[in-house]
Amino acid sequence: MPLKILAVDDSKTIRMIVKKAFKAYNCEVIEAENGKEGLETASKEKPDLIILDITMPVMTGPEMLEELKKDPALKETPVIMLTAESGKENVVQILKMGVKDYMVKPFKGEQLIERATKIVTLESKKGEEKDPAKRYFSIVEDLQVLTLPQKFDRPASVEIERYFKLKVEEMVNTEIKKFILNISRVGGTNVTLIRLIIMVIQSCQKVNVGIRVVGTSALRDELKGFAETSEITVDLSIEDAKGAL
């Protein structure tokens, strides 16, 4: 049975961020736009965890929490409060309300997961690699290989960039001085891909790491159409790239 997480926030943006944060886990994220809707949904769905915003129209987070505590069936449901206000008095007020934890916006999805795992047990979905870096990076002989996923979009790019920076630091301190950026699986070019290719090439050059790009002939032709990547040589196999390094 997946865990039920109820996200109560008047901002669709925040609800989407919460939803994405729990995407890799065996969870069902249910949404509500205000405290009143949140109470109704909580009564019906009996969530395992509630992520609750403070300032909302119709019924605020603290008002919903007060009602929740009066309901014998829901009073033990753990709540993580979200607030845009980090002031001392605000934090003290939140803790007095009897919530399990609180998060000050802005926050990253990973930070929310970190807090949630202290309260509930999150299980990774089958097939989801627990270490995201291993989904993209691998060592082949004396080479570091970064393989981009088929759906290469902005969230994937942000995640990959974060791990890439760490890999570059690692390469500076190890014997691995060759890097292959494998874009063969990527479904098509987009601005995010172009930006990442340029960033990877420039970063490798900066630390004297040899870099080659591996892709399909279709991707090679598409890259020629962008001013930023028109001069890049694309090898058609890892073997070709290894030979060129």
Place this chain on the structure above:
Amino acid sequence: MSDINTVDLRGFVSGAMNEVFDTMLSMDLELAEEGVQANVAGERIVGSVGFAGKAVGSVSIQVNDAFARSITAAMLGMEEDEIEGDEEVHDVIGELSNMVGGDLKSRLCDGGLDCELSIPSITTGSDFRMETKGWERHERLVFRYQGQFALVNVYVKTNG
């Protein structure tokens, strides 16, 4: 209680903008020197939050339509062509102003200038001017990111 005239509004807002854009959007903003004009002409969007109490005022973030769409895509983890409509863009810009305004409000409260924050509001269009009167402090901050601009206006006065 802090004197509103000595509160470091520029420092607070600039810190909050950098933190919000870095954490939520992975965008490193650059604060332009004072006096630099922000190029946010054409279709633009303004997200604002107000606060009222011992300190009264507002924080607004103004960006042009193109930057608003980039911000929305970054915040929601999607490509710009996946944005379903204006509602998503408005919600994201409203949420950004809520985070920046929330941070400023907290700092004012910590300095004894207790106040409450409003829900964000959105203004869109191409031909409008914002005029305000009677404020004790007004700070105007211009931020740059890859050729785009974000203009932040902060107005504050003490109540009574």
